[in-house]
Amino acid sequence: MTTPTDRELSDVTLALEKLWELDENRLQPGVDYALNLVLARGRSDNTSKKLFEFVDGKVGKIPTFQLFYHLLDNYIPQTGIPEEVDTHELEENRAFIKACLETSPMIYTYNYLKAKNKIKGSMADFEKQLHKIWFDLYRREGDDDSSAFEHVFVGEVRDGEAKAFHNWITFYFNEKVGKIDYEGFVSNKKNRNEEPDPNSHVIEIRFSFEGAKKPFSTSFVGTSPEFELSMYTLLYYIGKENTKVTFDDVNLNIKVFPFFEKGGHGERLIGSAFPMVVYN
Structure with missing residues (x-):
């Protein structure tokens, strides 16, 4: 059901739990994919394994996943260099947003924001707003060198350090083509030697992207692009x-x-x- 209840409208935590429930394209660990969560016990790379042991090929046939893949080669990772978006890339952006709007998480988000009077207009108006808030270019270090989508979902490099890279599909894409070197699972919990749960939908890892270090990164894993886009849009x-x-x-x-x-x-x-994982 994509119509928010009064309780969900009064408690955003319940709204996020509903989005999680509506994520019908979320993958099942151990069935649709498997991870090598090797504990990183030192600062140097201590694993020759890849993070992803396998990802089922059916993932590429899910429309939102497939259209998300198409966006990943549209960006210059280095901040300070202006992005140039051509007509083809604009169409790819629009196709991705349009596909997300056909899914339950994004329909729920639209209904939620309308009910809260945070947006006005039709679904077509919302589509334009989504394109604006996620894909319009802005200045992070140089004119038109970044966007919300690039930073959150694709990742950037600044002063030799990897920034963001919080999306698992992007990680998998870059790992397959040899751009990411997985350096192990890390944790903020007090008992850092505790073995990680391979069935968790949130991972905490360390890696390098083309030599640029990311000492600690958290991301969902197995979740659909539309779930994350919906959740962050709602909270924004x-x-x-x-x-x-x-x-x-x-x-x-x-x-x-x-x-x-x-x-x-x-x-x-x-x-x-x-x-971010919260440890008691």
């Missing part, structure tokens, strides 16, 4: 930077950091968004 519109929620017995804080152009005086945009 209601202005929530930190939202506590539990998915599959994992306690999380969903972070959505705003970004303001023009020295803090410009429009409020999405700077970054990702899950």
Whole structure:
């Protein structure tokens, strides 16, 4: 059911739990994919394994996954270099957004934001707004060198460090073509030697992207692109930077950091968004 209840409208945590329930394209660990969660016990690379042992080929046939793949080669990772978006790339962006809007998580998000008076207009108007907030270029280090989608879902490199890279599909794509070197599972929990759960839908890992280090990164794994896009969009519109929620017995804080152009005086945009595991 994609119509939010009164309880969900009054409690955003319940709304996120509903989005999780609606993610019908989420993959099942051990069936649709398997991970090599090797504990990183030192600062140097201590595994020759890849993170993904396998991912079922059926994933590429799911429309939103397939259209997401098409976007991953549209960006220059290095910040400070202007992005140039051609007509073909614009069409790829639109096709991805349109496909997401046909899924239950995004329909629920639209209905939720309408009910909360955070958006106005039709689904077609919402489609334009999604394209704007996720794909419009802004200045991170140089003119038109970044966008919310690039930073959150694709990842960037700044001053020799990998930034963001919070999406598992992007990681898998880059690992397959040899751009990412997986360096092991890391954790913020007190007992860092505790073996990770290979069935968890959230991972905490260390890696390098073409030599640029990412010492700690969290991301969902197995979730659909539309789920993450819906969740971050919903939280962006209601202005929530930190939202506590539990998915599959994992306690999380969903972070959505705003970004303001023009020295803090410009429009409020999405700077970054990702899950953080909360340990008691």
